[in-house]
Amino acid sequence: MKIRTIAAVATVAAVLVATAACSSGGTSSTSSSGTAGKTLTYWASNQGTSIANDTAVLTPELAKFKKQTGITVKLEVIGWNDLQTRIQTAVTSGQAPDVVNIGNTWATSLQATGAFMPYGSSEMTAIGGASKFATTALSTGGAPGQTVTSVPLYGLVYGLYYNKKMFSDAGLTPPTTWEEMVADGKKLTNASTGVNGLAIAAGSYTENAHFAFINAAQNNASLFNKAGKPTFTSAGVVDGIKRYLDLMQTDKVSPVADAQYDNATQSTSDFANGKAAMIINQSNADGTINAAGMTSDQYGVVPLPAPSGGKKVASFIAGINLSVFKNTKNKTGALEFVKFMTSAAEQGVLDKPYSALPVLKGVTPTFTTNTAEAKTFSDIYNNMSQPLPLVPAEDQFESTVGKAMNALFATIATGGTVSTSDIKTALQTAQDQVTATMG
Amino acid sequence: MAVTEARPRAGSPSPQTGTKAGPTRFRRKKPAGWWLPFVLIAPAVVFEILIHVTPMLVGIWMSFIKLTKFFIANWSAAPAAGLSNYHLALDVNGALGASLLNSFLITCAFTIIVVGVSWLFGMAGAVVLQRSFRGRALFRTLFLVPYAIPVYAGIIAWKFMFQRDTGAINHFLADNLHLISATDKPFWLIGDNAFTAVVVVAIWRTWPFAFLMLMAGLQSIPEEVYEASAVDGARPFRQWRSITVPMLGPVNRVLVLVMFLWTFNDFNTPYILFGGAQPPSGDLISFHIYSASFLTLNFGFGSAMSVLLLLFLLLVTGTYLFILNRRSRNA
Numbered sequence: 001m002k003i004r005t006i007a008a009v010a011t012v013a014a015v016l017v018a019t020a021a022c023s024s025g026g027t028s029s030t031s032s033s034g035t036a037g038k039t040l041t042y043w044a045s046n047q048g049t050s051i052a053n054d055t056a057v058l059t060p061e062l063a064k065f066k067k068q069t070g071i072t073v074k075l076e077v078i079g080w081n082d083l084q085t086r087i088q089t090a091v092t093s094g095q096a097p098d099v100v101n102i103g104n105t106w107a108t109s110l111q112a113t114g115a116f117m118p119y120g121s122s123e124m125t126a127i128g129g130a131s132k133f134a135t136t137a138l139s140t141g142g143a144p145g146q147t148v149t150s151v152p153l154y155g156l157v158y159g160l161y162y163n164k165k166m167f168s169d170a171g172l173t174p175p176t177t178w179e180e181m182v183a184d185g186k187k188l189t190n191a192s193t194g195v196n197g198l199a200i201a202a203g204s205y206t207e208n209a210h211f212a213f214i215n216a217a218q219n220n221a222s223l224f225n226k227a228g229k230p231t232f233t234s235a236g237v238v239d240g241i242k243r244y245l246d247l248m249q250t251d252k253v254s255p256v257a258d259a260q261y262d263n264a265t266q267s268t269s270d271f272a273n274g275k276a277a278m279i280i281n282q283s284n285a286d287g288t289i290n291a292a293g294m295t296s297d298q299y300g301v302v303p304l305p306a307p308s309g310g311k312k313v314a315s316f317i318a319g320i321n322l323s324v325f326k327n328t329k330n331k332t333g334a335l336e337f338v339k340f341m342t343s344a345a346e347q348g349v350l351d352k353p354y355s356a357l358p359v360l361k362g363v364t365p366t367f368t369t370n371t372a373e374a375k376t377f378s379d380i381y382n383n384m385s386q387p388l389p390l391v392p393a394e395d396q397f398e399s400t401v402g403k404a405m406n407a408l409f410a411t412i413a414t415g416g417t418v419s420t421s422d423i424k425t426a427l428q429t430a431q432d433q434v435t436a437t438m439g
Numbered sequence: 440m441a442v443t444e445a446r447p448r449a450g451s452p453s454p455q456t457g458t459k460a461g462p463t464r465f466r467r468k469k470p471a472g473w474w475l476p477f478v479l480i481a482p483a484v485v486f487e488i489l490i491h492v493t494p495m496l497v498g499i500w501m502s503f504i505k506l507t508k509f510f511i512a513n514w515s516a517a518p519a520a521g522l523s524n525y526h527l528a529l530d531v532n533g534a535l536g537a538s539l540l541n542s543f544l545i546t547c548a549f550t551i552i553v554v555g556v557s558w559l560f561g562m563a564g565a566v567v568l569q570r571s572f573r574g575r576a577l578f579r580t581l582f583l584v585p586y587a588i589p590v591y592a593g594i595i596a597w598k599f600m601f602q603r604d605t606g607a608i609n610h611f612l613a614d615n616l617h618l619i620s621a622t623d624k625p626f627w628l629i630g631d632n633a634f635t636a637v638v639v640v641a642i643w644r645t646w647p648f649a650f651l652m653l654m655a656g657l658q659s660i661p662e663e664v665y666e667a668s669a670v671d672g673a674r675p676f677r678q679w680r681s682i683t684v685p686m687l688g689p690v691n692r693v694l695v696l697v698m699f700l701w702t703f704n705d706f707n708t709p710y711i712l713f714g715g716a717q718p719p720s721g722d723l724i725s726f727h728i729y730s731a732s733f734l735t736l737n738f739g740f741g742s743a744m745s746v747l748l749l750l751f752l753l754l755v756t757g758t759y760l761f762i763l764n765r766r767s768r769n770a
Contacts, residue, residue, distance in 0.1 A: 081715075084734070088511075088733070088736060091511055091512050092511045092512070092738075094512075109508060109736070110508075112508050112509050113508050113509070113511055113512045113736070114509070114512045114513065115511075115512040203629065203716070204716075205715065205716040257603060257604055259626065259629055260602065260603055260626060260628060260629060262714050262715070262716070326512075392508060392509070395508075395734075395735055395736070396735045399730065399734055399735055402716070403716045403717075403730075406629070406716045406718070407718065407719050409629075410626070410629035410630045410718055411630065413626060413629065413630065414625075414626055414629070414630035414631070414632075428534075429534050429538070430534075431534075432533065432534030432535075433534045433535055433538070433731075436527055436533055436534060436535050437507070437527070437535070437735070437737050437740060
């Protein structure tokens with residue numbers, strides 16, 4: 001009995017370790033060893049159509065960098081599903097690359113870990129000075145009042161893509177208010193042809209969190225107060241989220257099937273294949289749309305409209321930022337690499353394959369030959385966007401509110417109804433979860 | 440070697456008669472090669488400590504400190520949290536405690552159904568394939584396929600099959616069997632059906648193991664027992680109830696325990712099936728802990744939840760073995 005119990009206890013312990021070890025485990029990354037000064041490790045997030053595509057795009061640029069400086073850059077492109085875990089493991093273990101690019105919404109949360117090198121005045125000078133960056137772009141680099149720990153690399157914003165032919169056939173012009181967008185969507189929704197007004201990725205918690213922010217901002221409501229505490233249940237936030245959910249629930253311009261879309265590529269494909277008249281996507285949707293055979297003259301882009309009387313916020317300032325790990329053994333080289341990647345020449349080269357907006361002052365976008373589209377996106381980026389909350393708990397906002405919205409969309413899709421008080425209850429839970437761990 | 444070994448044995452019958460110093464001198468001398476078992480077991484012990492015990496102790500330590508995103512780059516700076524992480528997890532009136540309790544209850548239901556059904560399937564399969572017939576080997580192989588397929592490949596295939604509009608399951612139910620309306624196909628991976636989906640996939644993955652273990656157990660039951668009972672007029676069900684089940688007792692005891700632990704801790708199935716965001720009805724506890732803490736860099740809280748899970752499973756296992764052992768002693 002005794003021995004068997006001990007054996008059983010050991011078994012349980014062994015099985016449980018799998019859970020406990022999640023934090024300390026993970027793949028061990030190649031550290032930044034090697035000849036200091038001569039090599040760098042760079043983790044790049046997946047920006048192109050595939051990881052192989054990214055490698056193909058970046059390799060010649062890294063060769064160029066080597067020619068200029070003699071520094072070899074070891075590149076690893078990491079898919080989005082793994083990136084967060086990989087960065088966390090790197091931060092926790094100290095086994096980190098020298099330079100990493102991150103989704104800029106994580107900038108403040110990761111800044112709080114203290115693992116990234118702050119770009120103080122000497123570091124800024126080394127990369128060409130803070131003044132070279134567009135003000136909008138640089139505002140995503142970290143919490144206000146603190147030295148930024150990331151600098152912008154690629155700029156992205158949301159725009160409302162519409163199918164030109166569908167609109168002209170129905171005698172419609174692109175919407176300028178949210179109400180017009182809904183009305184157009186209703187007119188263009190046709191069950192017999194299988195066309196829907198607007199396709200959304202309602203099963204993606206990150207997308208949902210973004211739209212929670214944008215719709216709340218249009219109501220002039222914010223998600224965190226000045227003290228950094230969540231205010232998810234304020235009337236403006238609840239109303240904004242309801243407006244977005246109602247696209248599926250009461251307006252029925254988005255099909256219930258979208259509740260299963262856990263990736264914006266799926267809604268983009270619907271648009272490109274003529275199954276949806278509109279999508280709200282970041283400019284890098286161009287790659288997917290063009291790959292599916294839809295050319296840039298077949299669609300137009302306008303800013304996501306606000307409800308009449310609302311604040312004209314069309315997007316948050318999305319994009320990719322570049323950070324240097326504090327414990328790099330080659331700080332000079334790392335800064336030189338950041339300078340290279342954020343130079344006007346490289347921006348011009350890399351914005352094209354990645355459909356990104358320039359993050360530098362006075363540089364014209366190169367990502368599309370469609371000048372109207374380029375102008376619209378630049379205008380949204382510089383004049384109609386706000387950064388996501390620049391607080392350390394931003395990541396918790398995305399995961400709690402985003403997942404709550406997933407569940408609300410699921411309720412709508414499976415035939416239930418979601419009232420304002422249901423939304424408020426769900427957001428109260430999300431808010432309590434964030435508050436409880438803030439301590 | 441043989442000589443030195445024989446010495447203590449030869450000496451031992453005499454101690455009563457000899458002086459007091461004699462036997463102690465003999466006893467103190469250890470047999471040559473006494474160290475060999477220790478050396479043989481040492482690598483196992485060292486790696487066990489390194490790979491299992493140390494991370495577990497670190498995990499327990501983490502649960503007592505405030506290891507949030509502000510400190511993960513420098514663990515030693517994290518302030519002590521006392522029992523506050525545990526308080527958060529166990530406070531069922533708070534948002535975090537309530538969601539943990541909800542997840543725990545879902546996992547209990549999930550485990551009971553998956554282990555129960557897998558055991559039944561495994562038993563049925565093992566008994567049916569006990570008789571020899573043409574094609575038996577084929578069935579045996581076929582039944583083990585889910586166990587042999589890499590986890591990811593198997594579950595991602597289920598994910599495709601469970602899609603609402605393009606999935607094979609809705610196509611089969613609506614267009615082939617006409618059990619459900621083709622215009623109003625159900626969602627399987629979101630909403631309340633997600634629980635059914637994750638249960639089905641977990642059973643598919645678990646039952647071949649039950650089948651394998653029970654099939655092996657059945658080989659050890661002598662054919663004569665069945666023959667004798669048949670002479671006494673026992674029908675197949677009676678034979679199964681009175682011979683097969685009792686004689687598989689030791690196998691079942693281990694099998695149910697192992698399946699319980701695996702199923703309760705199942706992380707892969709919900710993670711691969713639901714991706715980053717689990718639907719509330721499929722909120723299994725391992726994945727819940729992962730997404731409630733590790734995704735937001737609150738390792739202290741996550742560790743506290745893991746330790747609570749560990750304690751619960753230890754309690755269940757201990758009680759289970761205690762009851763079963765007492766019963767088998769009384770029998």
